[in-house]
Amino acid sequence: MQNAQPRIGVIGTGAIGGFYGLMLARAGHDVHFLLRSEYQAVKERGITVDSMVHGSMTLNPVQAYQDVADMPPCDWLLVGTKATGNADLAPIIAAAAADGAKVILFQNGLNNEEHLRPLLPEHIHLIGGLCYVCLFREGPGLVKHQANGLIDLGYHSGLANKEEAAAIITQAAQMFRDSGIEAREMANIDLARWLKLVWNASFNGVSVLLDAGTDALLKNPASRQLIGDLMEEVVGAAEACGHAVPEDYAAKLLKATRHMPDYYPSMYHDWLHKRPMELDSLYGEALRLGAEAGFSMPRTGALLNMLQFVQDNYTQTE
Numbered sequence: 376m377q378n379a380q381p382r383i384g385v386i387g388t389g390a391i392g393g394f395y396g397l398m399l400a401r402a403g404h405d406v407h408f409l410l411r412s413e414y415q416a417v418k419e420r421g422i423t424v425d426s427m428v429h430g431s432m433t434l435n436p437v438q439a440y441q442d443v444a445d446m447p448p449c450d451w452l453l454v455g456t457k458a459t460g461n462a463d464l465a466p467i468i469a470a471a472a473a474d475g476a477k478v479i480l481f482q483n484g485l486n487n488e489e490h491l492r493p494l495l496p497e498h499i500h501l502i503g504g505l506c507y508v509c510l511f512r513e514g515p516g517l518v519k520h521q522a523n524g525l526i527d528l529g530y531h532s533g534l535a536n537k538e539e540a541a542a543i544i545t546q547a548a549q550m551f552r553d554s555g556i557e558a559r560e561m562a563n564i565d566l567a568r569w570l571k572l573v574w575n576a577s578f579n580g581v582s583v584l585l586d587a588g589t590d591a592l593l594k595n596p597a598s599r600q601l602i603g604d605l606m607e608e609v610v611g612a613a614e615a616c617g618h619a620v621p622e623d624y625a626a627k628l629l630k631a632t633r634h635m636p637d638y639y640p641s642m643y644h645d646w647l648h649k650r651p652m653e654l655d656s657l658y659g660e661a662l663r664l665g666a667e668a669g670f671s672m673p674r675t676g677a678l679l680n681m682l683q684f685v686q687d688n689y690t691q692t693e
């Protein structure tokens with residue numbers, strides 16, 4: 376049974392979960408937030424998004440939970456955790472989901488839905504969501520929003536037929552648009568993931584290794600060349616896997632990045648705070664799929680090896 380007003384749950388209230396959840400709540404939706412380390416701070420002071428686009432926005436009080444067992448069953452679930460924790464995600468999603476719930480996986484990388492699907496109950500509709508937004512956590516319950524917000528949404532799997540799946544995506548897109556967020560309906564979620572990866576596989580890892588944001592990386596000819604070459608490699612892999620990438624896609628992304636404020640990607644913040652980086656979903660999966668399609672990605676492979684070294688150093692010394 377769906378509620379008259381759909382109930383929305385946010386699993387993982389960090390930068391992405393905090394921002395999109397707050398935007399939906401601000402538009403009048405009934406939003407419930409699952410938190411972990413920041414639960415107490417959010418219970419006391421709420422969630423604040425300091426946005427360079429919308430100004431400062433605070434949601435207080437917050438319908439916040441520390442234990443998924445206390446959450447009411449939700450019709451929509453927005454998953455804003457890092458892909459590194461996906462092995463533990465399925466029981467949490469299943470516990471928070473109403474019958475026939477629509478679960479939107481707001482994560483970067485490839486094949487996230489592919490790995491999660493077999494672990495989820497059949498009744499759940501699984502949707503991929505790619506967020507073109509610049510956010511980071513400044514402190515407990517405090518999110519900085521620097522730019523953008525567009526979401527690409529595509530149905531991955533569930534009991535819906537083709538028409539029903541398209542209707543679910545239209546409904547999701549409308550819910551975000553009504554809350555002031557641009558949303559596009561994507562017929563092919565795998566293509567949407569590859570397109571997003573062109574930016575993430577290049578900027579995310581290089582920002583960590585060179586300890587630099589987008590402005591510095593684009594200003595220096597050597598790093599600009601490296602970013603461009605990495606982008607072209609991912610475009611090549613996507614095409615080898617059968618995806619039609621728009622013409623001059625890498626050049627267009629580089630141009631769009633010049634118009635963004637100086638930005639340090641989400642992986643940079645993981646490195647800064649010595650958290651696991653999304654190495655497998657951003658790099659490992661692309662290398663595997665590329666290799667299966669007979670496409671070699673030497674630059675991406677080298678980047679992954681260096682990032683693995685960096686991560687091993689800080690995880691093994693703690």
Ligand SMILES: NC(=O)C1=CN([C@@H]2O[C@H](COP(=O)(O)OP(=O)(O)OC[C@H]3O[C@@H](n4cnc5c(N)ncnc54)[C@H](OP(=O)(O)O)[C@@H]3O)[C@@H](O)[C@H]2O)C=CC1
Pocket residue numbers: 386387388389390391392409410411412413455456457458460463467481482483506507508509510511512641653
């Ligand atoms: N930041 C951005 O601008 C963008 C990020 N993305 C993608 O979005 C995804 C989320 O990134 P982002 O929001 O930056 O990450 P954050 O680290 O800011 O947020 C992740 C949140 O998930 C919480 N969490 C993890 N596991 C659990 C759990 N088991 N129960 C409850 N909460 C949990 C974390 O809590 P805790 O603090 O306790 O660890 C944290 O609050 C990633 O895949 C990223 O690549 C995509 C586009 C842009």
Ligand SMILES: CC(C)(CO)C(=O)C(=O)O
Pocket residue numbers: 483506507508509510523574575579638639640641642
């Ligand atoms: C491409 C970008 C900056 C969103 O626009 C992003 O996905 C990230 O920081 O991980």
